[in-house]
Amino acid sequence: MSKSYNIAVLPGDGTGPEVVAEGVKVLKAVAAAENLSLDFTEYDFGGERYLRTGEVIPETAVSDLQKHDGIFLGAIGHPDVKPGILEKGILLKLRFELDQYINLRPIKLLPNVETPLKDKGPEEIDYVIVRENTGGIYTGTGGISQKGTEHEVAMQTMVYSRHQVERCLRFAFEYTRKRNKRKTLGLVGKTNVLTYVFDLWERVFHELGEAEYPDIKREYYHVDAACMWMVKSPEWFDVLVTTNMFGDIITDLGAITQGGMGIASGGNINPEGVSMFEPIGGSAPKYTGQGIINPLAAIGAAGMLLENLGEDAAAKRVENAVAKALQNDIQSLAAGKMGMSTSQVGDKIAEYAAS
């Protein structure tokens, strides 16, 4: 009997629906080839729905999504909605309430993809960033008092519990072991200034590493220096682990070194629950509806979703098909410069993935 999975699809805003459609196309092709049964349920969360109804997300959203085996998300963010409303009300709310405490962002340069890093190729750019995804400044308390006066005060605090730190580091150690490349985990922090939060991170890092992961080499980088080395010597890295805010920043830097937002995918992972996969670029409103946006990041996210379901052969098909399309068909990763339309890219990859 074929294995079956329920996938929630959240196309979202801007070009989200266009790229998600290609991801679903590829998932369907792979499912047929691997004899999997995938059942898709679409949810219309995003800016259009909010502008129409005044509701960001229905109350039942989280419990509905929890019933699925995986979530495939396009993009959240609408030019007519004030920044923060949709991002906090949908994307961050889902990450937090579904307890997706890991944001997994592979930084991998594929053959035939241009990188802005001089003299670096696929051999040198191949590592993974594990970003803590449900804590830190993103969820610490804060507020503004006496707003609008010259005495106003704004604060937003970075808060981490040992529990949050430990589960994130444990995931990172396990991931490094499973990846089995250089068996090296680098902690990215700021122990020279943020002496409370990173004291905790650093202590737990070494305690856990020493007690349970003696096979994994431990390294430490200050976040500013890490940015420098990500450009100068990316080949040093195997797996990096960091806080939510630092991870947000350094993964965009990493993404541009692997060819940019057209190809960067990520997963919001709850190892004990339901996980959500997305292209990490935004909704790119200016390209909406033209059929010129690059769907590779979304297709890559679909591949990560399959891997998360334990369907390694299916995930491998997606990976190989993307590599083949980059080899044979796609001229450039930039929107409008691919030499083919969004749906033609999806067609090609679906064809390759099925064969």
Ligand code: IPM
């Ligand atoms: C990301 C995004 C989000 C984040 C925004 C849109 C809330 O930048 O996924 O990296 O800051 O996490």
Ligand code: MN
């Ligand atoms: Mn970001």
